[in-house]
Amino acid sequence: MPLLIVSAKAEEVTVKIDNFVFSPQILTIKAGTKVTWVNDDDIPHTVASTTQGLRSKALDTGDSFTFTFTTPGTYKYFCGLHPHMTGSIVVEGATGSNAPQ
Amino acid sequence: MTLQDDGPSRRKVLECMTWAGTGVLWTVAGGVPASLGLIDEAVAQQAKGFTFLQISDSHMGFDKPANPNVKSTLEEAIARVRAVPGSPAFMIHTGDISHLSKPSEFDDADKIISQAKLDVHYVPGEHDLIDEDRGKLYRERYGRGTKGDGYYSFDANGVHFVGLVNVVDLKGGGLGNLGAEQLAWLESDLRGRSASQPVVVFAHIPLWTVYPEWGWGTDDGGQALGYLKRFGSVTVLNGHIHQVMQKVEGNVTFHTARSTAFPQPAPGTAPSPGPMKVADDKLRTLLGTADITFKQNEQRLAIVDTPLKA
Numbered sequence: 484m485p486l487l488i489v490s491a492k493a494e495e496v497t498v499k500i501d502n503f504v505f506s507p508q509i510l511t512i513k514a515g516t517k518v519t520w521v522n523d524d525d526i527p528h529t530v531a532s533t534t535q536g537l538r539s540k541a542l543d544t545g546d547s548f549t550f551t552f553t554t555p556g557t558y559k560y561f562c563g564l565h566p567h568m569t570g571s572i573v574v575e576g577a578t579g580s581n582a583p584q
Numbered sequence: 585m586t587l588q589d590d591g592p593s594r595r596k597v598l599e600c601m602t603w604a605g606t607g608v609l610w611t612v613a614g615g616v617p618a619s620l621g622l623i624d625e626a627v628a629q630q631a632k633g634f635t636f637l638q639i640s641d642s643h644m645g646f647d648k649p650a651n652p653n654v655k656s657t658l659e660e661a662i663a664r665v666r667a668v669p670g671s672p673a674f675m676i677h678t679g680d681i682s683h684l685s686k687p688s689e690f691d692d693a694d695k696i697i698s699q700a701k702l703d704v705h706y707v708p709g710e711h712d713l714i715d716e717d718r719g720k721l722y723r724e725r726y727g728r729g730t731k732g733d734g735y736y737s738f739d740a741n742g743v744h745f746v747g748l749v750n751v752v753d754l755k756g757g758g759l760g761n762l763g764a765e766q767l768a769w770l771e772s773d774l775r776g777r778s779a780s781q782p783v784v785v786f787a788h789i790p791l792w793t794v795y796p797e798w799g800w801g802t803d804d805g806g807q808a809l810g811y812l813k814r815f816g817s818v819t820v821l822n823g824h825i826h827q828v829m830q831k832v833e834g835n836v837t838f839h840t841a842r843s844t845a846f847p848q849p850a851p852g853t854a855p856s857p858g859p860m861k862v863a864d865d866k867l868r869t870l871l872g873t874a875d876i877t878f879k880q881n882e883q884r885l886a887i888v889d890t891p892l893k894a
Contacts, residue, residue, distance in 0.1 A: 525650065526858055569757050
């Protein structure tokens, strides 16, 4: 399965939910980046995970959910209503050797 | 594939005869519930058996192009229910009563569905448990006397009915989920029951794998079906996929009902399982109800799916 990998430089990034897919499905960001999920489907979705706080309420059409990733690591998430929809956020430390802890 | 390979054992057949009185047609061949696609008044008129109805996926509150008026299509479905000849014993609703679990959506559903003047046995869909308290509203309204997130069983006319919840605690990358606690309850609920007693199991998401790519199946559904294997007649009724689909496997007949709100595409025929916009004059041919009859003297279990418009 081809996965779209986007390396984002901006501090705010959007993940679109469209046709029951999180897009990009794998998103690589720097620590401190604010990620906003926007539901473009005619059906509600959620962002769910085992990570504290990374869990949205039901997002109806046009609703969004924002989460700021401060700690490097890989964050897997899924739609709590349609769990076959999955995605992950890869958070890299800041450039250079003095990455935040 | 021959009937001998797939069909019930002679012992099971005989057990079913005990319940049915004579003949065994339905367990071998006639046991395939007929999905006629449109109401057959003649069949319905002659249905002298024990009859109940299934409606599903009302999605009160949905207002997108696929059907901007889900209240009126539910009203039409209930009008059809009222017109069913004979006296259906009750109605089963296989979930997604509401679109967003809002009190006003449940109110609208209750107002319309109560017009059928029948007892209604509900199980929740995933859309019914997305209030702030994850299902509190559903459990307050529909969960009285149920266990866990709303599962239960009851007997009617010699048939054992089991309502299951497979839309809670879903796992990333997975399908529908019953969970260990509910499975343990199901096993004990069925223990000691005569294998000749017909069993009807109903849940929102299909208990068998219809199309995993769209999440249309239940991860631990196989375990539940394992507990049901010894029964001579098992009927599994689901919703969720907004279209009629049917499968017979051994003694188990699987059936999904139409939605009263909007159609969804056949597996793999669209980029996603989202609401399917069809021509206005076609919409009502894709929405409807199901009418299930146990004909005790003819050994036929018939499921008649009725679209709102032929």
